[in-house]
Amino acid sequence: MITIDRRDLEFQLFDLLALDDLQSTPRYVDYDRAAIEAALDTAERLGLEYFEPLAAQLDEREPRFIDGKVDMLAGAAEALGAYRDAGFFGAGFEQRWGGSQMPETLGCACGYIFSSANIGLAAYPLLTKGAANLIASFGTDAQRERFLRPMVEGRYFGTMCLSEPQAGSSLSDIATVAERQPDGSFRIRGRKMWISGGDQEISENIVHMVLAKVPGAPAGAKGISLFIVPKYLVSEDGRLEGRNGVALAGLNHKMGYRGTTNTLLNFGEDAPCTAYLLGEENKGLAYMFQMMNEARIAVGLGATALAAAGYSVSKNYARERTQGRHPDKKRPDLPQVPIIEHADIKRLLLAQKVAVEGALALLLYTAMLVDRIRTRPEDAGRNDDELVLDLLTPIAKSWPSEFCLEANKHAIQILGGYGYARDYPVERLYRDNRLNAIHEGTHGIQAIDLLGRKIPYENRAGFSILISRMQEEIRQAQAFDSLREEAEALDRHLLRVTETTGILLAALAERPRLALANATIYLDMMGHSVIAWMWLRQAVCAARQLRSGDGDGPFLQGKLAAFRYFMNYELPKARTQCDILNRIDDMTVSVDPDWL
């Protein structure tokens, strides 16, 4: 059984991010500390009561494709019903659409709890929120009434339909076509693949957000439009009017993440399929990136939540399981010790702790950027926050996908044979987490986004702001003797990061293929650097509380220990990556495929 580390969540939300200060803004006036804690309480209760017990069952008895429909354990509808009844579907939306205007940061913390409990189920509301946000941002008022409102109510779910068999990572190659009808609607034809939540019998309706091309549109990404395609047609006054021509063609069976149906969908193959243009023609990919960026952060959050679940299980196991003795006290007549006393087990726990709590700090920080952007006037650093958020998005998606997967690997290792057996959740969490480096843009795609777009953008404006925020935290840290050495090491590291970035940007201008060949290593290096900053933030906060005598000692000591662990055992890896990057090795460009 997993546990939720509420103590850490409170540290992160209140002590690090001062979430309750947001109540001074009109949008979030209802969210005082008591309201925030009540929301977390509800999420924890529903997560552990409804979501978690179903996780193993949905994995064992995954959704099936029977007679053109999805056959799924009934508990899934019940759990999502409880989630809906508690108002979580509409939590983040404006009150005028039926939402409760919950801060993004709090929504992120609640999503973390639900994803820890059952990532496969938590995906449905996350996708629904992203799709609904697209309609909120770009839809007409009529579209909002017809589709957004029932999504906010949790009666309709949403999906994003991008990939096609010939166009997975390469969206400019999609072939789905939408033709305008006399009434202004469109007829859509095509085949979409890997669509998460693409069908189910839980919600009253499904609102697909579909990328397609209008005949005569420009070639490539510039000719992509975005359409609303409902599973059931909806009358203007909101009644369901029978099936639209979107058909479930099959379910993919995956290594993990099995609670989320993953579908192949046919649009307009056996029956006409009606679609509604969202916003303007040919701007679909730009619109979709709003949902994609939200989804990327949600992927990072999910990866972190899975690691948190594994960390909680392996930590509890390590406290209870006795095995072996210390190297300097090996007499066999002595009792065996709890394995948490063994240095190598502590190392595996520390490695999980720095991954989980470091990644969580980053995800909540990005959510707080969203809240600040939403609530601040233009001239109050809002543009800076937007630049930093853009830059951090590929990192917030990728670093957890890689290093929280590694954390789940460590959780298995602590349980040994038990960890490899299906009686414990840790092997499932590891399988679930393997998806996160693939969906919503692979690790390599994120790397190209970071180095090829986000870093050079506006003469590296976002990068410069990020570095200056990190340096500001280093200055804060220098007030504490216990942090100074590591803070200075990070300061020196940032000089190297800046130098390496300059070298790569120069190469990018001259030989883009060569510069981008090392983009993934750059992404990982930047990820470690950003997580080091996140640990410095936590360490400064903990040191401050220890100095003033509030807060509980062991928890805060744990933050300081984890900070030092990250700085001493993990950050040196980023330094090595800088050395590799500085050489701008052309090996991966020049090696002939026939040599492999």
Next chain:
Amino acid sequence: MITIDRRDLEFQLFDLLALDDLQSTPRYVDYDRAAIEAALDTAERLGLEYFEPLAAQLDEREPRFIDGKVDMLAGAAEALGAYRDAGFFGAGFEQRWGGSQMPETLGCACGYIFSSANIGLAAYPLLTKGAANLIASFGTDAQRERFLRPMVEGRYFGTMCLSEPQAGSSLSDIATVAERQPDGSFRIRGRKMWISGGDQEISENIVHMVLAKVPGAPAGAKGISLFIVPKYLVSEDGRLEGRNGVALAGLNHKMGYRGTTNTLLNFGEDAPCTAYLLGEENKGLAYMFQMMNEARIAVGLGATALAAAGYSVSKNYARERTQGRHPDKKRPDLPQVPIIEHADIKRLLLAQKVAVEGALALLLYTAMLVDRIRTRPEDAGRNDDELVLDLLTPIAKSWPSEFCLEANKHAIQILGGYGYARDYPVERLYRDNRLNAIHEGTHGIQAIDLLGRKIPYENRAGFSILISRMQEEIRQAQAFDSLREEAEALDRHLLRVTETTGILLAALAERPRLALANATIYLDMMGHSVIAWMWLRQAVCAARQLRSGDGDGPFLQGKLAAFRYFMNYELPKARTQCDILNRIDDMTVSVDPDWL
């Protein structure tokens, strides 16, 4: 469908290790090049025809526990029957026991093929061979006739029974008891856990090798004896005489490796269980280490074979799948390119190549050490080979378990969503491989074995010989301009390794708990250093062939490219680990469990 890279196997066996030179020894006189290739042909044919098609089926429909028996797909017995009929069970054994005296190196290459095809099935003969070798080494002639001969014939299978519920990694805490009977046999009582192949209905009989304590024996590991416990009792003339009191109490259900039953066994609970002492009382653990060391190398080989299978699938996929365009040629009207042309895909393939072929070189090298030890007189470097083999064993087990798992992760990544779906084998190979860092001694146990025992042994005799062999290869490399730079980098690296080793050994003498706290990082560091040497060996051999104009260019260029990739992208990680180790950080010792 996986493919077997015979070209690489031939390079490794003939060009690197001169396997056919062994035919000059009396033991291996039958093994000329034609005989070796015939054995590989047979292994490849049986592997792809019988083993591989069953791998997905056994994973999907894993063995079940029904009415006290194992219910398993019939194809498993058929495949192992074909393996038996081809003589592979007895391949490595002396002719006087019915074997064909196949060199260990060749047996290792054949095992690699079968494990690539189906690791779950390949485990049965590997365990049988290890158990049979124990009886060959320590049994009486009567025991050899009764148990060894039918194992060599593949009629009886073998297991190793070490773990108990309270004694997994800590063997000194086993509680199984064996009491001597008037006829010289023993009655054994206890419960063994995680026993691979512990029951099945494929072989006529199962010969369990069981660790237990005789009443009054010394406490801890010094009081452990080793027993032969057959599933069916056997008369002196080899007839089965009914069930012995060993009962299948349950099957464990695992993340992968599902073709191998993993069992909980009760000895002497419902019926008396007869056991036969192997060798002398209280020497059981030392004997068992012969099997354990063989098994550790087999684990490394299995991990490598799984990565080889994944590499073959992902390489073929990358050649066929078209997606996207080059960063400097992105016009959407250009056709999409095969993804093997993308630099990041080549990086993922190179990372797999260095893991697979580097680990294979190490495993075959250890097998060749076994062959040399078997065939050389004492004064011809045999003792040196024994010391190096002992030292390399934990590395040969651990490095592939870690980095070939990582290779399987990369194979999934190349296939993207397809890689995460169960229609392709790569996700299964990844699940299978996750076991290898756990069984036969966890990663952490191997680390303590290396740093705590193998390195300090006889004033680091094995370490010194290993370093001098590496330096000798560096001298060879300096004859080639194309290798000199990397060879010199490795030379400098070895100085650091030697320095770090000295620092740790000094600490080990004074504060063993502290020194061993960093043993896992030392193990990984040594692993990378040894694999760098293995790549240097391959590079020297390839450069020599390129200079003399024999051998095919693309294959040899691939070896040189992979060598440079390892030296430039991987070896720097070991340097970082040396820096971390030199500080002998006490964090993992000093951190309080309550802080986690």
